[in-house]
Structure formats: C-alpha cells, structure tokens
Amino acid sequence: MNMLEVKDLRKRFGDNEVLKGINLTLKKGEVLAIIGSSGGGKTTLLRCLNFLEKANSGEILVGGRSVYRATEGEKPEVTPEAQLSFGLVFQQFNLFPQYSVIENLMLAPKLRAKRKTTQGERETPEAIRERAEKLLATVGLSEKANAYPCQLSGGQQQRVAIARALMLSPDILCFDEPTSSLDPELTGEVLRVIRSLKSSDRTMIIVTHEMEFARHVADKVIFISDGIIEEQGTPEEVFGNPQSEKTKAFLSAGQKV
Ligand SMILES: Nc1ncnc2c1ncn2[C@@H]1O[C@H](COP(=O)(O)OP(=O)(O)O)[C@@H](O)[C@H]1O
Ligand SMILES: [Mg+2]
Structure with a gap:
C-alpha cells in the first residue's frame, strides 16, 4: 500500500x-527528492502537505x-490526525530562540x-524527556541539550530541528532545502543525519539542490517546473537520461539555480 498518495x-x-x-505516490x-528552479512551487507543495497552506483542490x-x-x-475537509502525519524541517531551522535545545524538542x-x-x-514529561535525550543522541548532540540555538552552528541547529520534527513521530518527514542556509563545510553533517534516517526506514520528501545527495539517497526524483511535475523517475532515469527539455536545461545549468 502507498504510504502517501497525492x-x-x-x-x-x-x-x-x-x-x-500535482500527483505522486510514495x-x-x-525517499522522494524534489528538484527544480526557484519559484517552481516546491516549498508550496511541502507547505500544503503540512497544512501550513490549504490546497484549493485535490x-x-x-x-x-x-x-x-x-x-x-x-471548505476543505481535514481529519484531526492529519497534522500528525507530516513533519517539516525548514530551510531556516526555525528553532525557538528563547528555549534550550531540549526544550525545543x-x-x-x-x-x-x-x-x-x-x-x-x-x-508523561519524563517519557517525553527520555525520548528527547535519545533523539539528541541520534543526531549527535547530547552534550548540547541545555544550550540555546544562538550558541550552536547552523549545522547543529538544523540537526536539532530534525530531532524536533522526529519527536512527533510523523509518518512522512519533509525537508525544505535543509542545507541551503549552511556554509558548505556544515552540509555534510546534516546530510549524514538524513541518510541515517533512510536506513531506519523512514519515509521522506526532500526538496534539495544537492544533486549528488539526491542521486544517492532518493528512490524517486521529481523535477517540478512552474507548478507541474515535468519529469519523474528513479535517480538513474532523471539524472542519467532526462527526457524533458526543461529537465535537461535545469540539470546542465550547473544545477544551483
Ligand atoms: N504566501 C504566498 N503568497 C503569494 N504568493 C506566494 C506565496 N508563497 C509562494 N508564493 C508564490 O508561489 C510561487 C512558488 O513559490 P515557492 O513554492 O516558494 O517555490 P520554490 O520553493 O520552488 O522556490 C512563487 O511565484 C511565489 O512567489
Ligand atoms: Mg522553496
């Protein structure tokens, strides 16, 4: 059965x-990687999936x-448990600055x-804390439990944001360009965490400009252009043998568009 159908x-x-x-199944x-030029609708799609925006139809x-x-x-029909199905990790981390790392979780x-x-x-609060400590260990940040977001590097903040999203045990975890606000030397630590989630069988949707990462981690790749899925397939198909002219142009433009 499909975990997700849009x-x-x-x-x-x-x-x-x-x-x-937009039609897709997962x-x-x-792991689904979504690629495409700026303004194509990638963030809007993730926001609709997380009910931060309400799709007009579908x-x-x-x-x-x-x-x-x-x-x-x-008026759209939304079931009460809908919110719990999805988690979102934002480009800009969006941690609560006034709370410590463990409190954020x-x-x-x-x-x-x-x-x-x-x-x-x-x-119970004790059970919640125990889960939070475990997840911090998973993202390699146990020693930062009592630190505040401003005391962390961007890569560390993003790892906290991932742990925070996992606290609500979403069925599907979405990432919106999780490394694009980071200095290049900090992207690796975040991508490693995402990769480790894949090996624990987590269903994920990742909007990314990291083509090498998408190629290695994704099971499916979608290229979105101007609000339409222009092309989809396995990483080998989309990166290795793109069919649409727009996809070809995007991939050959050095990718960082
Ligand atoms: N809240 C909003 N209000 C009005 N227009 C918006 C809003 N959010 C996004 N858009 C428009 O939707 C289009 C797609 O944006 P977005 O989903 O952010 O694209 P991407 O993430 O692929 O760069 C853009 O033209 C953008 O200006
Ligand atoms: Mg975007």
Whole structure:
C-alpha cells in the first residue's frame, strides 16, 4: 500500500496558480527528492502537505486514508490526525530562540500530551524527556541539550530541528532545502543525519539542490517546473537520461539555480 498518495493537488495565491495538479505516490520507507528552479512551487507543495497552506483542490491520502480533501470553492475537509502525519524541517531551522535545545524538542509533545485528555494515554514529561535525550543522541548532540540555538552552528541547529520534527513521530518527514542556509563545510553533517534516517526506514520528501545527495539517497526524483511535475523517475532515469527539455536545461545549468 502507498504510504502517501497525492491526487491532483492545486494551489493558487490570488490569480497565480502555483501548483497545477500535482500527483505522486510514495511507499513506506521510500525517499522522494524534489528538484527544480526557484519559484517552481516546491516549498508550496511541502507547505500544503503540512497544512501550513490549504490546497484549493485535490486530495492527500496517508496509509490509504484520506486526510485532506478539497474541492474548488468549498471548505476543505481535514481529519484531526492529519497534522500528525507530516513533519517539516525548514530551510531556516526555525528553532525557538528563547528555549534550550531540549526544550525545543519537548515543547510540541508536551502540548500534545496536555490536549490528549479523552483518548489514549498521556505521555508523561519524563517519557517525553527520555525520548528527547535519545533523539539528541541520534543526531549527535547530547552534550548540547541545555544550550540555546544562538550558541550552536547552523549545522547543529538544523540537526536539532530534525530531532524536533522526529519527536512527533510523523509518518512522512519533509525537508525544505535543509542545507541551503549552511556554509558548505556544515552540509555534510546534516546530510549524514538524513541518510541515517533512510536506513531506519523512514519515509521522506526532500526538496534539495544537492544533486549528488539526491542521486544517492532518493528512490524517486521529481523535477517540478512552474507548478507541474515535468519529469519523474528513479535517480538513474532523471539524472542519467532526462527526457524533458526543461529537465535537461535545469540539470546542465550547473544545477544551483
Ligand atoms: N504566501 C504566498 N503568497 C503569494 N504568493 C506566494 C506565496 N508563497 C509562494 N508564493 C508564490 O508561489 C510561487 C512558488 O513559490 P515557492 O513554492 O516558494 O517555490 P520554490 O520553493 O520552488 O522556490 C512563487 O511565484 C511565489 O512567489
Ligand atoms: Mg522553496
């Protein structure tokens, strides 16, 4: 069964149609890399998948269940658990500057535990802290638990942001150009963490300019141009033998567009 299915997703800002009918599927444990020039709609797609933007029409299914459905001109239907299906790691880390690293990780799970009064067991603060400590160890930052974001390098901040996203155990973890705000010498540590998540069978969508990384880590690659999936396939197909002229032009333009 597909972990994710996106059907004919469309998004407009005023008259500007930014996503013009996106269709894609992803199986559990698969990694999808999304590439494309600036302004093509990549961030908007991730934001629609994380419900930071509401698509105007289309449907999103997770594990075969519809979590979001919208018809043009009508109020979208979103299931309560939809938010929990996706996590997003931003280009600019977006850590809470006033909280320590461990507090950044614990905040959302604590809020969720507070809300969860009627169904299921509430996760105790001790259990949340234990999970946070484990995840910090996973991203190699145990010794920074009590540091503040401003005391960390960009690469360390991004690793904290990844651990924070994992605290909510999303089915699908999305990354929006996770290394593009980093100095080149700091990208490796972040890409290594993402690569390690792949070996733990995590389903991921990664918008990236790191073509070598996409080629090695992705199971599928999508090239988005002007709100349309211009080309998709395995990394070998898209990088090795692109069919569309736009893809060829993008790949031969030195990639960093
Ligand atoms: N909140 C917004 N309001 C209006 N237009 C937006 C908004 N967000 C994105 N856009 C427009 O949508 C288009 C695609 O942007 P974006 O999804 O950020 O592309 P990419 O991430 O591929 O660079 C751009 O033309 C951008 O100006
Ligand atoms: Mg973007």
